[in-house]
Amino acid sequence: MDKATHQIKTFAACLSKLTDISVPWRHAANSAMTVHMPESHFDLVRVGLLTYGIPPTQGAGALSLSPALSIKARIVQVRNFSTGQTLSYGGTYTLTRPSRIALVSLGYADGYNRRMSNKSHVLICGKPCPVVGAICMDVIMIDVTDIPPVSTGEEVVLLGQQGDYKITVPDIAQWANCISHEVVSLLGARLPRHYVS
Structure with a gap:
């Protein structure tokens, strides 16, 4: 298991133990996680680089992104x-x-x-x-x-x-x-x- 998968599983396990606490928004995904790990999305994602049309990783080059910054x-x-x-x-x-x-x-x-x-x-x-x-x-x-x-x-x-x-x-x-x-x-x-x- 790679580090990111381990971190997401640990985060999900922690959330499952919060039975007496209301957690309205659960999020762990930056731009790279948004692209590569759908299981990290939870309630929302935080896209920073993707907002500007910037690929967050080398493997994200296949995405159809339009640059939004000059x-x-x-x-x-x-x-x-x-x-x-x-x-x-x-x-x-x-x-x-x-x-x-x-x-x-x-x-x-x-x-x-x-x-x-x-x-x-x-x-x-x-x-x-x-x-x-x-x-x-x-x-x-x-x-x-x-x-x-x-x-x-x-x-x-x-x-x-x-x-x-x-x-x-x-x-x-x-x-x-x-x-x-x-x-x-x-x-x-x-x-x-x-x-x-």
């Missing part, structure tokens, strides 16, 4: 840099060619994890573009050398789809070496929320 920002500046110049705090990225770098007004204070420095990419003009340099509190730097010229105000997709490419919460979790729950839980309060139907 993160977008805008380019605030584009600058040209020379070969050999370093970017960001600590000079964590050295340019190996003349490059165009776009600054985007979003950083780790908004929940864009600093552990993704020099590992992640964003979508601009429907193309993936690498995040370069250390992710700062309020800004990230994007190498836009390989796409057509962009300007201030251009949309940047950090999570979601643009053109034929998409970035998912599991992608971000992999880049940040964390779990999907951490990605959505750390989204900062200063990120504006727009609800669409």
Whole structure:
């Protein structure tokens, strides 16, 4: 018997002993349990990741989920840099060619994890573009050398789809070496929320 099955059986056994206590709502299922263990449902389930259309486990990929969360920002500046110049705090990225770098007004204070420095990419003009340099509190730097010229105000997709490419919460979790729950839980309060139907 696996651990989850054992826990559900133990929970059910405890509930059966509560004969003199009224328990109006019995629940033990998060998103993963909702998908994989119907016996864990009891009176209700608590779907967190599923609410956003995020698969809670690798085995949940067969579900027909539609992403319900995206993160977008805008380019605030584009600058040209020379070969050999370093970017960001600590000079964590050295340019190996003349490059165009776009600054985007979003950083780790908004929940864009600093552990993704020099590992992640964003979508601009429907193309993936690498995040370069250390992710700062309020800004990230994007190498836009390989796409057509962009300007201030251009949309940047950090999570979601643009053109034929998409970035998912599991992608971000992999880049940040964390779990999907951490990605959505750390989204900062200063990120504006727009609800669409």
